[in-house]
Amino acid sequence: MNGNSIYPARNRSKRLFSEQDISLDAFKKLCSQETSSETYPLASSIEKNVPIYDLSKYALNTSASTISELQDEWYEILSTGPGVLILKGMYDVSIYGDVLDSTTSTFQRIIDHERLSPGVKKGDHFANSGANDRIWNSFSKHALADPESFVKYYDNPWLAHICEAWLGPAYRVTAQVNIVKPGGAPQQSHRDYHLGFQSGESCSRYPQNIQVASQLLTLQGAVAHTDMPFDSGPTRLLPFSQQFEPGFLAYRLPEFQAYFLSQWVTVSLNRGDGVFFNPALFHAAGENKTTDINRTANLLQISSAFGKPMESINTIPIVARCWDLLAAKYKDDGGLSLSLTYLIQTIADGYPFPTDLDHRPPAPSGMAPESEQEIIIRGLKDHWTRDQVVSELQTMKAGWEYPPLTG
Numbered sequence: 001m002n003g004n005s006i007y008p009a010r011n012r013s014k015r016l017f018s019e020q021d022i023s024l025d026a027f028k029k030l031c032s033q034e035t036s037s038e039t040y041p042l043a044s045s046i047e048k049n050v051p052i053y054d055l056s057k058y059a060l061n062t063s064a065s066t067i068s069e070l071q072d073e074w075y076e077i078l079s080t081g082p083g084v085l086i087l088k089g090m091y092d093v094s095i096y097g098d099v100l101d102s103t104t105s106t107f108q109r110i111i112d113h114e115r116l117s118p119g120v121k122k123g124d125h126f127a128n129s130g131a132n133d134r135i136w137n138s139f140s141k142h143a144l145a146d147p148e149s150f151v152k153y154y155d156n157p158w159l160a161h162i163c164e165a166w167l168g169p170a171y172r173v174t175a176q177v178n179i180v181k182p183g184g185a186p187q188q189s190h191r192d193y194h195l196g197f198q199s200g201e202s203c204s205r206y207p208q209n210i211q212v213a214s215q216l217l218t219l220q221g222a223v224a225h226t227d228m229p230f231d232s233g234p235t236r237l238l239p240f241s242q243q244f245e246p247g248f249l250a251y252r253l254p255e256f257q258a259y260f261l262s263q264w265v266t267v268s269l270n271r272g273d274g275v276f277f278n279p280a281l282f283h284a285a286g287e288n289k290t291t292d293i294n295r296t297a298n299l300l301q302i303s304s305a306f307g308k309p310m311e312s313i314n315t316i317p318i319v320a321r322c323w324d325l326l327a328a329k330y331k332d333d334g335g336l337s338l339s340l341t342y343l344i345q346t347i348a349d350g351y352p353f354p355t356d357l358d359h360r361p362p363a364p365s366g367m368a369p370e371s372e373q374e375i376i377i378r379g380l381k382d383h384w385t386r387d388q389v390v391s392e393l394q395t396m397k398a399g400w401e402y403p404p405l406t407g
């Protein structure tokens with residue numbers, strides 16, 4: 001192996017991270033780096049190691065060469081730099097003030113509507129149901145409820161520029177609104193989608209290269225819809241923590257949680273500011289100590305085009321055709337044998353995303369809903385008929401019919 005491997009240096013005989021890899025001292029060393037303004041000359045300032053770009057000084061028709069220079073800096077920040085940046089004035093209120101107002105009031109209409117809609121249960125990854133206001137898939141709901149503000153909100157060139165800087169020209173935007181009310185508790189530090197939303201046991205089964213690669217497939221961001229002064233609890237950040245390769249396992253450990261609590265920084269935001277970070281950055285929503293600010297963010301999660309297979313496979317007709325054989329094998333093998341497990345791993349998706357989070361909400365006790373494979377295994381154990389398993393899979397896939405927004 002020459003010295004120019006694209007893969008991080010590591011012991012090739014070990015495929016999975018082990019306990020010895022998860023060194024708090026190594027983590028502390030990474031997180032004690034400092035961000036130099038010389039490294040990021042286009043940043044307006046560096047605050048607590050977080051580069052801040054004042055976009056209000058750039059015209060909306062800024063030249064392609066200047067955009068490219070900004071993107072080079074953003075790319076470096078997100079990969080080998082501090083892992084997080086602020087786009088101040090991303091939604092410049094002198095241009096987007098009305099759009100932000102209309103969008104925020106549309107979010108409130110959606111929240112009120114869902115509160116009154118029977119059968120809507122709001123799960124949350126990190127808060128008890130009802131403690132915060134949450135809109136899953138605010139992207140689609142915004143478009144359906146108020147297309148006028150939606151098209152003005154999402155034609156923002158800075159959103160395209162930051163997405164392209166990290167993911168290239170093909171990507172998919174999703175969004176979720178989070179409103180943390182006065183008194184709202186802080187989150188525990190964590191990493192984000194993909195592996196941040198797996199259980200520790202599941203995460204530990206992914207090899208080292210996938211642990212590193214997964215963070216390259218997503219860009220995490222948020223647009224502030226209210227001012228977020230320090231007391232309102234803007235996101236707590238640990239710059240450089242995305243560089244710690246076993247971090248998807250480490251963030252769950254008490255000593256890493258404690259280190260985060262002693263070291264986190266935060267940057268106050270104004271309405272219309274954007275914050276973007278590598279999904280492997282250790283972070284947590286802060287505590288809202290105000291009495292009067294409903295801290296409101298539209299969380300943006302942007303996915304690379306590349307996490308997809310080349311052909312579409314529809315599991316349901318395959319399972320329908322093979323169900324009797326699967327059930328017979330379950331019986332003959334005396335239960336869920338290894339060979340039956342391998343077969344199910346081939347036939348069905350083992351990963352439950354993307355999904356309809358209204359229909360299949362996560363909850364603090366479990367961060368991911370059931371996968372196709374888990375449904376099939378449940379069906380075999382409970383001796384379902386072919387019609388039953390097909391019906392369960394169809395229900396899972398169908399998505400939930402969102403009640404029409406009136407008024």
Ligand SMILES: [Fe+2]
Pocket residue numbers: 190191192283
């Ligand atoms: Fe998060």
